[in-house]
Amino acid sequence: MTEHLNHFIAGASAEASDGRRIDLISPVDEKTYGSCARGTAQDVNRAVKAAHDQLEGGPWSQLTGAQRGQLLLRLADLVERDAEQLADMDANAIGRSPMEPRRMDLPNVLANLRASSGWANQLEGRTIPTGGYFGSKTLSYTVREPIGVVGAIVPWNSPLMITVWKLAALLAAGCTVVIKPSEETPQSALHLAALAKEAGFPDGVINVVTGYGAEVGRALCEHPDVAKISFTGSPEAGREIQRTAGVLFKRVALELGGKSPQIVFDDASFDDALRGCALGLFVNQGQICASGSRILVQRGIAERFAAALADAANAINVGDPREADVQMGPVAKKAQFERVNRYVQLGIDQGATLLAGGVSNPEQGWFVRPTIFANARNDMAIARDEIFGPVGTIIAFDTEAEAIALANDSAYGLAATVWTTDLVRAHRVAAAVKAGAVGVNCWSPLDANLPWAGSRPAASAVKAGSVARWPIPKRRSSPYCYLAEVETVTPSTFGTVP
């Protein structure tokens, strides 16, 4: 099947202004299976205008919170109707097993849409006690307003889920949006926008402009009518976006990468820790921001644990993910394939012990062998850098203090996992590890009600980490992130200014 995908602007399909297109290539056989419009600054202008018009007196701006919530619920029902189709779109585009987005991403998408629908009617301002105005008492209050048009820039690894983390919250807040999906995975965002139209969202509230980051993404960052950029992706792109959007003093939320530790103590349930580490390492071919790729194991069990994880890696059937007995497909794109291989070679060159996998050289498709390194050090490239592939690095430690120090010796601070049956230690270590989310005896639970953000100080985030979005509360997708707080101060009498 050849897919011919266009932008979705003001409720209608649109070609790129100059007619140019981007090929969509299957990671399974490297064949072109379709194309999408290669967006231009002119296309972005059209989409932003449609979104802006809705806020400036358009039908969307007239809706109550309850009505916005109702639309979100309708959208959730339509997404549920098309859930398998949406999951398969995301899976096929990056060569992922369709069972993963069906079981993990789509339930989270539905939960987010439904949770946000409840927020839409609950977004309140504040009354603030103030000291008075030249002797006259004051009534001071704030009103919360949608901040405006949001530019939502999304990566390829879980396209629909990450789009909805942004979309559900910003719609609940009353904003409008121009979504820029990854150039590899535009399908599900376009389908979602069409479902929103079917649900009754006014045309122009949700727009999708497909294309490259340096063209469409950049044009969104530079557009004066885009109030906020909500970005998920690599630290390198995040840094550039911060710089570009900063010139216009836009709000920017950056959800960046990770090199998350999984700390396995010798009192942990060995089998649970093994299953959890394998899941955190190999799901989505390791292409997950919270991937638990730095595995710190207490020395007494380190050798046995490494051998068992290598066995688990060797038991994975790698192949065409559409086949029933295949557990792992290829990595998403050629650049990713080359990056993973480069790091595997670096691990070998820097002296880590290769227990499973190795440099991959498939005949066709970007297939990578699940790879385990043992006897690694935390200063090796395979322990410091985000590889974004199925490569695990095992480092042994002796004491709890050493485990915490190793876990925190990283430029990243997105997530961590602690495996132990000692309840007191679990809480102690969870508190000491510098990460935005810590799982105890579970790797990276997804829940629409949980916050999601990195916790590194700005200095290391500038190097390569995750930056917490703000303002508080930092729920995974809090509508408060998409609101402005406007203040009013009223003295109780006139004419009191001396």
Ligand code: NAD
């Ligand atoms: P990427 O940074 O290459 O691209 C992400 C998006 O940004 C794409 O849509 C891309 O076209 C666009 N883009 C790229 N450069 C841009 C620029 N200069 N201006 C504007 N837009 C630009 O990242 P990727 O390869 O798609 O995704 C992998 C990265 O995303 C990893 O680092 C991963 O950890 C991170 N990620 C983070 C989270 C999180 O929640 N923290 C979730 C998923 C992925």
